[in-house]
Structures are given as structure tokens and as C-alpha cells.
Amino acid sequence: MTADHLGYDPERHARLLTDYCLAVQPGERVLVQTTTLALPLVEALHRTLLQRGATPIVRLEFPSQADEFYRYAPEHLLDATEPLLLSEVESVQASVRILTPTAPDSRLDPARAARHRAALAPIARARAQRRWNLTLYPTAFGAEAAQMTLPDYEAFVAGAMFLDTPDPVARWGDVRALQARLLERLERADEVRILGEGTDLTLRIGGRSWVNSDGKRNMPSGEVFTGPLETSANGQIRFDVPTIYGGAAVSGVQLTFRDGVVVQASAEEGEAALLAALETDAGARLLGELGIGSNAGIQVPTRNILFDEKIGGTVHLALGNGYPETGSSNVSALHWDLIKDLRQGGQLLLDGEVFQQDGQFT
Known part of the structure; x- marks a missing residue:
């Protein structure tokens, strides 16, 4: 890659999340939630948070864990709030969730998934009261769904986040300025x-x-x-x-x-x-x-x-x-x-x- 086209790099992604998106400060606790598919980004984020003086709290799932829960969990668990996760969310100053696209499971019952989402509402409310970010790690299925090769999809993800530029934070400043002009009329x-x-x-x-x-x-x-x-x-x-x-x-x-x-x-x-x-x-x-x-x-x-x-x-x-x-x-x-x-x-x-x-x- 040239200096003007840097491509996807988990280290740069981790620094953008830590320093720009969440503005992490020394002494803060930061919850990281994702699956093992995003391990390169998790490792980079863990290191970066420690280097900033923060405490990373990492919650990893295997890729099909949520789908298997929806399929096999007994009725009482579908309506459970997951008190440990709620406690973790309430104990941190910031959180990041990393999406890892995987193939949809046609065997899932949508009504069971909707029931469990409703049970998790207290966790969503607690997360919203703190600094939070939602991001994505490029996966093989993500590339397939986008009808791209994995290298092309990684380049696409990097470009969407401006990770392929020398100064992503400056580019997000440009976005902010453009959107401010739109808001002048919308408001x-x-x-x-x-x-x-x-x-x-x-x-x-x-x-x-x-x-x-x-x-x-x-x-x-x-x-x-x-x-x-x-x-x-x-x-x-x-x-x-x-x-x-x-x-x-x-x-x-x-x-x-x-x-x-x-x-x-x-x-x-x-x-x-x-x-x-x-x-x-x-x-x-x-x-x-x-x-x-x-x-x-x-x-x-x-x-x-x-x-x-x-x-x-x-x-x-x-x-x-x-x-x-x-x-x-x-x-x-x-x-x-x-x-x-x-x-x-x-x-x-x-x-x-x-x-x-x-x-x-x-």
C-alpha cells in the first residue's frame, strides 16, 4: 500500500475508536463486545486501551453463539435480562460493539429472537447513558453479502472509515462541516x-x-x-x-x-x-x-x-x-x-x- 492508500489496518482502526470515537481517558473502564472473528481488532484495541491508561473489559462470543441461544434456550432464559452483562455495562464509562457479519440462519424463530431483544432493553438503556460506539470488522461473509472479494471488502471498509487516508480524524472533521451545512436548512x-x-x-x-x-x-x-x-x-x-x-x-x-x-x-x-x-x-x-x-x-x-x-x-x-x-x-x-x-x-x-x-x- 502507498502512503495515500493505506488499506484496512486493525491497529489504525483501534486508535480511531479509542482516541476519536470514544475519547478514552486514563483510569476509565471500557467494555469491548464482539465475536472471535474480530480477534485481530480486539487484540489491537486491548493494547491501545492499556496504552491510554484505561481498563479493557473484553466479552467475546463464538460466531454462532447468539443464533444457538435463540434456537435452544428454554423459555425462561428468553425473557432473562442477563444480569452479568448489565452489571458490566453499568460499571464502565464507555463501550464498543464490533459487528462481525455472518450468514443468516434460516432455522431461527424470529419471535424468539424478538422476545430476547425485549428482555435486553435495560442493557441497551444503560449503554446509551454512557459513551458508546458501534463498528464493524470485515469478515468473509460480509464480503460475500456485499458481492466483493475479501480484499476488496477490506478496502471498502477502510475507505468508509477513512482508514485508508493519512489523517482519518481530519476527514471526519470534513464530514462534520458538510453535514452542518445540511442542518442549517433541516433545522x-x-x-x-x-x-x-x-x-x-x-x-x-x-x-x-x-x-x-x-x-x-x-x-x-x-x-x-x-x-x-x-x-x-x-x-x-x-x-x-x-x-x-x-x-x-x-x-x-x-x-x-x-x-x-x-x-x-x-x-x-x-x-x-x-x-x-x-x-x-x-x-x-x-x-x-x-x-x-x-x-x-x-x-x-x-x-x-x-x-x-x-x-x-x-x-x-x-x-x-x-x-x-x-x-x-x-x-x-x-x-x-x-x-x-x-x-x-x-x-x-x-x-x-x-x-x-x-x-x-x-
Whole structure:
């Protein structure tokens, strides 16, 4: 690799997470959660945290551990909170979860997975009260899902995080500045309308706060987001970016909203997973987030939400839990981002004015 194209390097990734994303300080405890597939990044992160004077708390699972739990756990364990994990989360100042994409298991019962996600809600709430980051380590299945070779996928991941540049932190500063300009217009808006194939949906955002997501919580990032008014969504939307959620492949999701609530739902693939997710709890049929992707380094879908929701020219809506800092009051154990590509014939309107046409900001 040349100095101008450094490629994926777990050491650089670990330093970006420690110093930029989490801003770890001496004496802090940091929880690291992932599977053994991410061992090179875990080792680098463990060393880096120790070098910064922090205490790493590492929780490793084998790749199929969660799937096997959903399949074989007795009923009472599905509804258990996992007190040891809750205690760990409450004992740290920051945490990082590292995704390691693996093949979906068609034998899983989506309803069992949804039940356990609901039981883990206290852990999610405790994590949200501390500094946190969600990132990804490139795996062989991640490459397969993205229809890339593993070296190409590693290069893609590095590029999305700016790890292939001499100064990733400076590049995330550029993203922050770009998104700040978008927010100047978005913060004045009251009504958002999304138009596209199978889509005509209106939302209200007046009085809500927008967040400039610049890699501190998600790595990679590249989006601005808010929480729409809980009863404001009306119309229908087709989410055309396929994904993998909760161990299930899902595509062709069509939702109809009335006064904020999903009243009709279908999917061309993974409909059982979609319907189970909507039954998670009372807040699962409401929207917790409206996000607009702006990362020009991510141009093709990879069936991974962390990356695909950041694609420049897309919007995403999250079913379920909202972020309190946006003004959202929706509470749910579910937070599922569904993605709409606007780059071919789509429009995003603010108070009737075109803000984005065919994926390009106007």
C-alpha cells in the first residue's frame, strides 16, 4: 500500500475508536463486545486501551453463539435480562460493539429472537447513558453479502472509515462541516415528504433537534438524524435496500402508516422477521428516527445496516426506540433502521420545497 492508500489496518482502526470515537481517558473502564472473528481488532484495541491508561473489559462470543441461544434456550432464559452483562455495562464509562457479519440462519424463530431483544432493553438503556460506539470488522461473509472479494471488502471498509487516508480524524472533521451545512436548512423545516417508487410518506419534525453524526457513535458514520413527531407519519413507503436483521435476510419491505403507527406491513423476503419485530412491544410500530445518509465513500449496498444507512442519496427510518437528544419520546427494545434509496427518481421535500432530487442535495 502507498502512503495515500493505506488499506484496512486493525491497529489504525483501534486508535480511531479509542482516541476519536470514544475519547478514552486514563483510569476509565471500557467494555469491548464482539465475536472471535474480530480477534485481530480486539487484540489491537486491548493494547491501545492499556496504552491510554484505561481498563479493557473484553466479552467475546463464538460466531454462532447468539443464533444457538435463540434456537435452544428454554423459555425462561428468553425473557432473562442477563444480569452479568448489565452489571458490566453499568460499571464502565464507555463501550464498543464490533459487528462481525455472518450468514443468516434460516432455522431461527424470529419471535424468539424478538422476545430476547425485549428482555435486553435495560442493557441497551444503560449503554446509551454512557459513551458508546458501534463498528464493524470485515469478515468473509460480509464480503460475500456485499458481492466483493475479501480484499476488496477490506478496502471498502477502510475507505468508509477513512482508514485508508493519512489523517482519518481530519476527514471526519470534513464530514462534520458538510453535514452542518445540511442542518442549517433541516433545522428550519416542519414537514418532510419522501417520494419514490411505492412511496409517498409525510412526517413532521418541527421543534425536534437534529444530530450531526460524525463517527463518534457509529464508525463509519455520515448521516444527520432526528426523531419525527410520534403521531405524524402518514402514507406508505417501500424500503428497497435489502439487509440482514436479527439473523434473517429481509428485503422489499412495504409499510403503511396512519397517525404515526404502522397499520400494514409486508416484505418480499423475511416477512416473519418483520412482523415479529413489530410485535416486540408497544413502541415498535412507531418511528424513533429519520436519518439522511451523506457518506460519499459508501456507494453500494452491502446488506449491512451500519454501512448502508450512510449511503449518500438514501434516507432511513427506524422502527422503535428514539434518541432522547432529538426530542423523541418513543421507547422500545426495537431499533431497526430500514433504508430507502432515492438516487433514481426519488425526492425529499422540506415544507414543499425540493431538498434532495435523485440523491443530490439541491
